[in-house]
Every structure is written in structure tokens, then in C-alpha cells.
Amino acid sequence: MPSPPMSSIDQVLATLKPGMTVYVPGVSGESAALYAALKARPDTAAGLRFVGAHFPGINRSDYLGLHAQARQRGYFMQPGLRAGLLDGRVELLPLDYPGIYRDLRELQIDVAFTQITPPDEDGLCSIGASYDFLPAVWSRATKRIGLINHKLPWTSGSFAVRADECQALCEADGEVLAFDGGTPSEAMGAHAHRVASLVRDGDTLEFGVGKLQAAILAALSNHRSLKVYSGMVSPPVLPLLDRRVIDGRNAIQAGVALGDAAFYQRIAQDERFFFRPVSETHDLRRLAAIPQFCAINSAVEVDLFGQVNADSVGGKLIAGVGGLPAFVSGARLSPGGRSIVALSAATEDGSISRIVPSMSPNTAVALPRHDADYVVTEYGIAELRGVSLQERARRLIAVAAPQFHNTLSQAWALILKRL
Numbered sequence: 357m358p359s360p361p362m363s364s365i366d367q368v369l370a371t372l373k374p375g376m377t378v379y380v381p382g383v384s385g386e387s388a389a390l391y392a393a394l395k396a397r398p399d400t401a402a403g404l405r406f407v408g409a410h411f412p413g414i415n416r417s418d419y420l421g422l423h424a425q426a427r428q429r430g431y432f433m434q435p436g437l438r439a440g441l442l443d444g445r446v447e448l449l450p451l452d453y454p455g456i457y458r459d460l461r462e463l464q465i466d467v468a469f470t471q472i473t474p475p476d477e478d479g480l481c482s483i484g485a486s487y488d489f490l491p492a493v494w495s496r497a498t499k500r501i502g503l504i505n506h507k508l509p510w511t512s513g514s515f516a517v518r519a520d521e522c523q524a525l526c527e528a529d530g531e532v533l534a535f536d537g538g539t540p541s542e543a544m545g546a547h548a549h550r551v552a553s554l555v556r557d558g559d560t561l562e563f564g565v566g567k568l569q570a571a572i573l574a575a576l577s578n579h580r581s582l583k584v585y586s587g588m589v590s591p592p593v594l595p596l597l598d599r600r601v602i603d604g605r606n607a608i609q610a611g612v613a614l615g616d617a618a619f620y621q622r623i624a625q626d627e628r629f630f631f632r633p634v635s636e637t638h639d640l641r642r643l644a645a646i647p648q649f650c651a652i653n654s655a656v657e658v659d660l661f662g663q664v665n666a667d668s669v670g671g672k673l674i675a676g677v678g679g680l681p682a683f684v685s686g687a688r689l690s691p692g693g694r695s696i697v698a699l700s701a702a703t704e705d706g707s708i709s710r711i712v713p714s715m716s717p718n719t720a721v722a723l724p725r726h727d728a729d730y731v732v733t734e735y736g737i738a739e740l741r742g743v744s745l746q747e748r749a750r751r752l753i754a755v756a757a758p759q760f761h762n763t764l765s766q767a768w769a770l771i772l773k774r775l
Contacts, residue, residue, distance in 0.1 A: 359479065359519040365393040365526045368501055374403020376466040377429075379493045380419065382410035383588075383612045384535070384620075385486030387471050387503050389528035391417045401426040407463065409456055409489050410434060412675050414535055414614065420445060429463075431456045432676035433667075450720070453488075453587065453679040457634040460492040468497035471505045471528065475519040483517055484508035485532055485613040485620055488587070491515045491633040503528035509624035511613075512606075513631035535614040537590055540571035547734040548575040551652060551698050554730055554737065555579060559650045562586040562683045565614055568654060568698060576601060584608040585646060587637055587679040589629075591615045597628060606630040611637040638679050643686025651687040651695045653680050655722070657710045658731050660749040660768050662740050664697055664723035671718035684727050694729050701733040701757040711756035713767035731755065746772070 372378065380390065394401055401422035407429040410417070418436035420428045429447040430437055440446030451459060470490050472481035481502065483490060494500060494517070502522040506529050519525065540548070548571035555561065555576060560583040563569050570592040576582065577595065582602050584593065589610040596602045607628045613620065623629045636642060643649055656674075657665045667675040687693040702709050711733070715721055731738045731752060738751035749772075753764045 359475065360522055360524055363524045363526050365390060365503070365528060366397065368524050368526060369393060369397055369400045372400055372404060372467065374425070376403075377405045377407055377464060379460070379465045379468040379497065380406055380408045381470055381486060381490060382408045382415050383486050383488065384533045384614055385471060385484065385488070385490065385612075386410070386415055386417065386533050387469065387505070387528055388530035388533070389505070390469055390503060392530075394419075394422055398422045405429060407460070407465070414533070432678075433673040450676070452677050452681045453634050453638045454640075454682055457489060457492045457638070460489055461496070463493070465493045465497040467499045467501060468493050469501045469503060470494070470517065471508050472502045472517050472519075473508045473510050474504055474506060479519045481517045481519055482508070482510040482513070483515065484511060485623065486611075487513050487515055487631040487633050488611040488637075489634055491635065494521075499523045501526065505529050505532070507532060509620045511623055511629065511631050512627070514636060515633055531617070532620050534616050535565070535590070536616070537565045537570055537592070537614075538567040540567045540574070543734070544568055544571040545575070547698070547700070547732070548572045550734070550737055551696060551732050552576050552579070554694060554696055554732070555582070555650055556648060556692075557581050559583075559648045560585050560646050562649070562651045562653075562687075564588060564653060565590045566654065569652070572652060572698065584610065585637065585643070585649070586610045587634075587683075588612045588614055591619045594619070594622065597626065602628065604628065609637070634679075638682040640682060640686055640689070643683065644689035646686070646690055646693075648692040649687050649690035650693065651683040653683065653695075653697055655697050655699045657712050658697060658699065658728070658752065659712050659714045660752050660764065660771070661714065661725040661745070662728050662731070662748055662752070663715050663721050663725045664728055665715060665719050666722035668720045671716065673720060677722040680722055681727075684723060688727065688729070695727065696730045696732060697723075697728045698732045701735050701755065702760070706757065706759070709756055709760040709764070711752050711760065711764065713764060713771060745775070
């Protein structure tokens with residue numbers, strides 16, 4: 357089947373009708389050219405329902421704000437969605453990654469947009485740095501729109517788009533969404549080395565993005581034969597590749613790459629990167645089959661039972677649970693696997709402990725008390741696997757900031773009386 361003739365983005369937008377559900381990719385798959393075209397023609401968004409996995413702090417486009425009659429179905433709290441929750445224009449679903457993938461797979465999508473590279477001689481196009489959720493919607497979407505971006509890296513992965521699958525192709529050049537996770541502070545070094553001490557040579561790692569995660573990766577420079585199977589990957593892995601700490605074809609398998617232009621060029625040239633959709637990266641059966649699968653994740657707070665809050669502050673939702681539950685469950689089932697929750701013991705000013713007596717009633721718990729194997733702060737490592745309620749509370753208090761030890765101990769004594 358021949359590829360469709362080229363269209364402009366404006367021509368495609370003119371075909372959108374009120375009541376349609378429109379898939380727009382998130383993370384590094386988001387098209388700056390598409391969003392710019394929508395902003396230039398906001399009436400186009402009237403009556404549309406946008407859907408996609410868009411992340412606070414990474415994706416800053418406000419699809420709901422395009423028009424007073426626009427709607428959005430989302431999975432992570434973002435600043436632009438709060439008002440829509442109150443006026444009924446937002447459907448916020450409290451799902452983890454596998455749940456999001458299933459929801460998108462079952463949803464009727466009228467139009468699906470995706471960035472693609474120019475097709476090769478066989479008509480195949482790469483989808484660049486973001487494989488996560490597109491495969492859930494692509495084959496079932498009524499209309500598929502390929503946004504050809506010459507700046508998109510051609511990556512190796514388990515999914516590709518054929519140009520002749522698209523009902524329309526548009527030239528849509530633009531910089532791939534850049535993300536800077538920040539530079540770790542010197543104070544994070546000791547914390548990161550504690551986490552790194554739990555990683556064994558030969559482990560397959562899962563981790564997120566951010567300063568602490570970058571510090572942890574830097575602390576692994578003397579390890580050997582590591583691999584990565586993760587939802588996201590970012591530039592802090594590059595020194596480990598250059599030192600051959602991580603090595604071998606497809607040694608890094610992930611759903612999304614997040615970084616700068618140089619990083620995107622690297623993932624297109626280095627055979628050690630391979631990309632997969634969420635149906636593969638977060639498949640519990642796949643994770644459980646990986647020996648020594650080590651999941652390293654951050655948290656907002658942990659209580660003395662071992663429950664983990666990963667996405668709310670003072671009862672205010674700031675994100676979503678993402679891939680955390682799947683990776684932790686996979687690590688628990690993996691032969692020799694471990695799950696590690698790493699967090700600072702207190703807020704930056706030291707006024708609030710992030711080890712708390714118990715979760716408040718309005719806190720959204722991301723992990724139940726039986727899931728975390730290790731909780732690591734800058735003050736130590738609390739191993740929770742196989743220990744009693746009293747002992748895990750004692751260990752968690754020991755890794756809290758010292759100024760909170762007495763308060764936490766007194767609170768636990770009261771909790772224990774009520775159990």
C-alpha cells in the first residue's frame with residue numbers, strides 16, 4: 357500500500373470534530389510542532405477529549421487550557437488539570453503503568469498522533485525516544501497521523517510504524533523534548549553509596565530520573581556486568597557505558613529516553629540501547645524471569661509499617677504511582693531480586709521528617725507495607741524483608757533524621773498499644 361500524500365498539520369487539525377478522542381503522546385514522544393499548531397488554532401480543540409500519559413515536571417503543555425470546551429483523560433496530576441477536576445472536564449484515573457496501558461488499549465481512539473522519523477527504503481519509521489504507550493492505541497485508532505520529525509533519533513526497538521499505516525503524514529520538525537534531571541549535591545554522595553552497596557555485580561537495574569538517581573548511578577562506577585530494564589533512561593547511564601560497567605548489545609532496555617540532543621544522538625548510535633513499550637517493560641512475568649532484578653525508586657515518605665507514599669504531599673496529589681508497583685512486585689518475584697526505596701530522611705530545611713509514624717488518612721499509598729525490601733536514607737539502610745512489625749519500626753526510626761527519633765519512638769509506642 358502506498359504512503360498517503362503529505363498534508364500540513366493545519367489541514368489535519370481541520371478534520372478534527374467535537375466529541376473526538378485524540379491521543380497525544382507524552383514524555384519525549386510529545387510533538388512541540390503539534391502543540392504549537394493547536395495553540396495557534398485553539399478553536400480546533402473545542403469539544404475534543406485529549407488522552408495520553410503526560411508527566412508533571414516533564415510535559416508542560418496544557419491541552420486542557422487550549423479551549424474552555426476541551427477535555428482531558430489523564431493518569432498523572434499536572435498543574436493544568438486541577439481546575440478541570442472541579443469543573444468536570446478532567447477524568448483523572450488512579451492507575452499504574454500496566455493499568456494505563458490496558459485503559460488505552462480498551463479506549464476508542466478517533467485520532468492518534470505520533471512523531472516518526474522519515475521512512476526508510478522499506479517504508480518503516482522509528483518512533484524515536486518514546487515507545488511507552490503508543491502501541492496500545494496505534495493499531496486500533498480510527499485515524500493515524502504520522503508527524504515526520506527529522507530531528508527524531510532512529511532507535512532500535514520492538515515496535516515501529518509503517519508509513520502506509522498512516523492516514524496522513526505531516527512535516528513536523530522540532531526539537532525532541534529535553535529534560536535535565538539536575539546535578540546531584542555533594543551531600544547526596546554518601547546516600548547514593550549506601551544504595552549502591554545493595555547492588556551486586558550482574559544485577560539488572562530499574563531506576564527513575566532525578567538528582568538522587570543520578571548520584572546512585574555515579575556510585576556504581578566500580579561495579580561490573582550490570583544491565584538495565586527500566587521504564588526510563590537518562591544521561592547519567594552514559595559514564596557506566598563508557599566504563600563498560602554496562603555492556604553488551606541491548607544491555608539497556610527501556611521504554612523512554614529522556615535527556616538532551618546529544619543523548620538522543622547517542623541512543624541512536626549505540627547498539628546497547630533497545631526500546632520497548634510498557635506491555636513489555638512493565639510485564640510482571642518478564643520482570644520476574646530476570647535474575648537479580650533490582651528496582652531502585654524514590655519516595656515522598658515511608659511510615660513505620662513500611663507503607664510508601666510516592667506521589668502526594670500533605671494530601672495534595674502531585675503525580676501518580678507510575679511504574680513503581682510493577683517494578684517492586686517484579687523484584688520481589690525475581691530470583692535474587694530486591695526492591696530499594698531511597699529517600700532523604702527529612703525535607704531540605706530539616707523541619708519535617710520523611711519517615712513518619714503512619715500515613716495520614718488523606719495520603720494516597722503507592723506501596724503497601726509488605727512490598728519494600730530496603731528503605732535507604734542518608735543515615736542508613738533499613739532492611740525490612742522478613743522482620744516483625746516491631747523490628748521494622750525500630751529499623752526505620754534508626755534511619756530517620758536524628759532530631760525525630762524520640763518523636764517517632766513515642767508515636768510508635770502509642771500505635772503499638774492500639775494494634
